[in-house]
Amino acid sequence: MMNIGEFARLGGITTRMLRHYDALGLLVPAHVDPHSARRSYDLAQLSTLNRLLALKGLGFRLDEIGPLLAEGVDPAELHGMLRLREAELERQVRHQRHTLDRVRARLRLIEQETQMPVETKHLEPITLAALSADSPDASRQQTGAVVQTLFDQVIDRMEAAGADRTTPIARYHPHPTTTPHPTKTTATGSQSNADGAGDPAVRVVAGYALSGEPVPGLDSYTLPATEVAAVLHRGPMNTISVAYQELARWAESTGRAPTTFSWREYYLEAPGDDQSDWIVEVQLEL
Known part of the structure; x- marks a missing residue:
């Protein structure tokens, strides 16, 4: 069992986001102290957090992620989805880089109107x-x-x-x-x-x-x-x-x-x- 700060550090997110996921019922702490209200998490819950963040990165809304987590996301299926998303993002980056090169070229053409x-x-x-x-x-x-x-x-x-x-x-x-x-x-x-x-x-x-x-x-x-x-x-x-x-x-x-x-x-x-x-x-x- 670990406190919310340690769990957030291992998951690569903020404690504020963990509290938000808790409020939405997406990732409920393994234990909440009845007196101090301090949240504690099991190391095994990192698996749920990783899936949550992966689905979020794929473009799913938080209200869509809850049912998917409840049903259980097969690792192979999630891996395939992430690979498709990776390919799409790489395609977008290539197009944006090419667009940036074209904009820079136009600026250079303006600057070199009298010379090359x-x-x-x-x-x-x-x-x-x-x-x-x-x-x-x-x-x-x-x-x-x-x-x-x-x-x-x-x-x-x-x-x-x-x-x-x-x-x-x-x-x-x-x-x-x-x-x-x-x-x-x-x-x-x-x-x-x-x-x-x-x-x-x-x-x-x-x-x-x-x-x-x-x-x-x-x-x-x-x-x-x-x-x-x-x-x-x-x-x-x-x-x-x-x-x-x-x-x-x-x-x-x-x-x-x-x-x-x-x-x-x-x-x-x-x-x-x-x-x-x-x-x-x-x-x-x-």
């Missing part, structure tokens, strides 16, 4: 549901055609699987393998280097942020954490070379050799076929 400033920042690792292919050379004409084909195939397969599409990214890295590459997990679960056979000029990876299970027909690519230099491009993709040139000049001015780097394109706003209002962040991995 280079921003350096750190990117966390990200796993994509993606496909990859080789481009015979690094020209925009060649790589642009490859990335468009890849995205068309990725979208078709994600739609067929009912998978959520957030955070579209394309990555370009040179051959031979003189730079780090993303980890690729194939549909069979094996891992390999992202490069294929032969020695083409550029390997292109295109896909969307992956959450949960792999998407049938798509590979899982983990892009490593890295520092990047980035500029924003607004408008059709056939003019995006301006952004690449700006980053190349910046790299040269800081003593780097841009031909040895990998590049990413983060499509912040790319609605429909009309590219006039597209916003793409071009990122040079450092």
